[in-house]
Amino acid sequence: MKGAGYIFDAIVVGAGPAGSSAAYTLARKGFKVLVVERGRTPGSKNMFGGRVYADPIREVFPNLNKSAPIHRWVTKERISMVSGEKMTSLEFEGKKNVSFTTYLTELSNWMAKQVEEAGGIVLTEITVDNFIVKDGRVKGIRVGNEEVFSDVVIDAEGINRLLLERAGLIPRITPNYAGLGVKEVIKLSKEDIEKNFGLGSGEGIAWLLIGDIMEGLPGGAFLYTNKDSISLGIVVMLGSAMERMKEHISRYVERLRLHPLLEKYFREGRIMEYSAHLVPEYVWPAIPHRLYGDGFLVAGDAAGLLLNLGYNFRGVDFASYSGYLAAQAVEKAHSLGGMSAENLSIYQELLEKSFILRELRKFKNAPKMRKNERLYDFYPYLINAIADKIFHAKYETPKIMDAFKEANKGRIGWFTLIRDLYEVSRSI
Ligand SMILES: Cc1cc2nc3c(=O)[nH]c(=O)nc-3n(C[C@H](O)[C@H](O)[C@H](O)COP(=O)(O)OP(=O)(O)OC[C@H]3O[C@@H](n4cnc5c(N)ncnc54)[C@H](O)[C@@H]3O)c2cc1C
Structure with a gap:
């Protein structure tokens, strides 16, 4: 036992990339960690576009290349401007293994397995209702009328951040700070993918499309090739999209799939899955001033740590790395004598020094x-x-x-x- 004598040194809420990265890092260092996830399996409630930048995640999980569910390394980038049935594209091809496509459900599951192998406990199908807060300090979590205490709670609950709101630690997120993503997964054979997109074996494409393909909605469309499927979808700015959407958003994605310029790429395909999820947007003003307090830290989407530049989307790697830094802050606070806000403030310093806040600052005008x-x-x-x-x-x-x-x-x-x-x- 490292801390005040509770069963767990740390409780992590959410088994997404942020939560599992924090838990894995702590478990490897000998902390007793519990991860609580409301989904049936880790990742079952998660959804994303499809491409992950590898280096930050490899720093957290050194065995990434060996055992993670990497579908394809992205070797082709394409940005297209569409107008009617005309399309002008910029294409880049390079063989480096910098980013890969995957399903977030598979990646989250894999990360949670790493947590368990490192000695952490991951409990699924449990929704945390509230933090236990006593004298302004987070002391654990409440599920129904059961309470579990720990020295520190790491909030990695994703963009909805209901727990933080309920505890009065963060203001409610408004549509102007959120985007809405909708995606279809289209099953297509490995051979058809490689033939249709001109890819070598194991190679993938990341494709961004803008223009009237979005039918007046503010945002862009994306396409990623997985092992034997295609992720096709749109991300729109929620605030203005709500005013303009004339019908259910799924209809827009359906028409995207049937668009004459795209349809030929997956004509032989079959729709496997449809999903929708919110995503933090305009993040810089939405990031809480303090991502730590007495007994708690916030990581990943819950902290608004995401960068969407259109041509790339840095959510999973930012989430994973912020979880990793949160774990380092816990370790440091432990060595300083406990999980006070003062000791945990090192988290803010670590974030400031990391690529995450540097990137968010550098690109703070991008949302505008x-x-x-x-x-x-x-x-x-x-x-x-x-x-x-x-x-x-x-x-x-x-x-x-x-x-x-x-x-x-x-x-x-x-x-x-x-x-x-x-x-x-x-x-x-
Ligand atoms: C349409 C779309 C496209 C995207 N495309 C990309 C992309 O291509 N590349 C990229 O890197 N990122 C992308 N992202 C962003 C990326 O998905 C997120 O940034 C990333 O998943 C954040 O990880 P997280 O761990 O912070 O949160 P999440 O992945 O959301 O995980 C949070 C977890 O907490 C659990 N949880 C929530 N509340 C509770 C509770 N009360 N009790 C217990 N468990 C709880 C949830 O079930 C969930 O499993 C995209 C997002 C969207 C919506």
């Missing part, structure tokens, strides 16, 4: 840039119209500036264009 509606409709139209004039020239090819003027038809002026370019260059 993504509010610019022209990025979603006008510019995809403009780029495709210019491409059409240049590439579909019959006798004479226009100069690019003439093609621009003709395509623009005076719809935006130079100042707007320069301001938008400036905003993009400041943001990403």
